Amino acid sequence: MSGVRAGRWLIAVPMAILALATIYPLVFTTNVAMKTRHEYILDRFSPAGALRWENVASAWGNAGMAGYFVNSLIVVSCAVALLLLFGSMAGFALSKLRFRGSRLLFLGILAALFIPFQVIMVPLARTMADAGLIDTYPGLVLAYVAQFLPFTIFLMTSFYAGIPDEIIDAARIDGNTLYGVYRRIMLPMGTPALLSVGILNTLFCWNDVLISLVMMPSAENRTLMVGVTALRGQYSDDIPTFAAGVLIAALPVLLIYLFFQRQIADGITAGSTKG
Amino acid sequence: MPIGSSTLSVRPDTARRTGNGKPRRARAERFAPYILVAPAVLIIVALRLYPLVRGVNFSFTGDGVLNGQLVGLDNYMTLFDDPLFRQAMRNVALLVLLLPVAVAIPGLLATFIYLRVPGHRLYRVVYFFPAVLSPVIVGAIFNLLLAYGGPFNTLLGAIGLGPVDWLGDRRVAMFTVVGVHVWATFGMALVVFLAGFATLNSSLLDAARVDGASxxxxxxxxxxxxLARTIQFVFVTTMIGMLTAMFGLLFVMTNGGPEGSTYLPEYYIWIQQGQMNRPALASAASAVLFVVMLVVGLLQISVLRRSGRED
Structure with missing residues (x-):
């Protein structure tokens, strides 16, 4: 028995080292962001002399991260709101209402799940350009909605399928239209799934770089992640400011992770256990 | 989920709204399902399925002066003559070879966490954390860490190794990028594995342990x-991730270099479309990527299904 114990500790050591390796890069970056350029050149590892916010301020202001941040905020919140609305509507219909072609439709949406953006990026950019939507907020919002809608519908459909029909029947007997059922039953009861899929979609959209690069070519329309890549060229000789920019871009995601870990894990695993 | 209580809470709210013009409502209701799915269907058809078809069409037309003219399979010929694209396909093969490692790492870690190694609760939280970061952030951070005169080489130097030109050596760079990708994403697969473990019949493990199994x-x-089903799911999603979620890393860390050694199809598509202004050629590369993904996905599913049946 003690042999097994010792074995477990033996495994725990590399696992602890791996945990450190998981955290350290961000700790390092945070530390660099607090240093002066001089401090960084002298010694990369030493802790920063003080909590200095000059680099963060300069990345936010001079380097233009503030503008990129606002762009991201607008686009991501609109995209997520539309995703949740359209996803829950379709999920309700596909899980609870029997109508002609519903099975075929669900299969079609599943198939769309397996079309990566890279495969349709050239023609999609052209379609968007034809519609005058390239380099506009609505264009990028639509591109995100199209990209993540199949996944959203899939998750909402499987969640709604678990809601007992009796609840819907009761609401129908009470005189609700189907729209009433959607608004008064499906939306409130779907809150856990909506929260989970909403947070995942927020992460996907916030973290995206390729879709944004293709749909928003001009500099003033950059989203935050594209902004970070641009920062790298501008501040190649001022690493602390660059690190501060990276930190600004990562901060919202880190906060989301701290507060919504469970929802993120739920969303990711929902596909694996039900698919 | 407290289904009983929500049934009750729904009632008082809806009880007030009873009986109003039934026949007219019935007609309006017939279309309700279609209205509910309409926005989703419109968006998916217009912005995913139509572009897919349009892209395949594009791939048989020319670029530049031949814009819009049918050129048959010329783009595909050009593609397979292009050393950069061939390198991208070789790198796809490398990814397929590395796939078992990328699946085994989170699988083993999940096993240890499931078997409750000391600190298992903490690891679960910590390991997942890089998975929420954008590839751009991850790439930027590792650019700093892996620079030739950077901290990682300093560390290696302290124990008498290196330095290694992690991103500048054409034999090393692709492994570096894949390594960083695995670092950033293994937490995702770990969470999926742990969910699989939750469905595992633990009495089987107990029985094996009583029988003295190592x-x-x-x-x-x-x-x-x-865990056959979970493993199958992780294989497919990890492969899809490697083929479609590494653009950010490549864009920030290597730009496809050195000497094109870190090209992947997705990066090639972006370069041809965005930088070289050859959308038709890019479309052909897209079609190839799509076929690769289909083949890889179907192969894995059939292989794993067969091995699952033998057990």
């Missing part, structure tokens, strides 16, 4: 067969 035997004879 850890390796437990993994081989109990855990792997018991």
């Amino acid at each position: 850890l390796a035997q437990e993994i081989w004879h109990v855990i792997i067969p018991g």
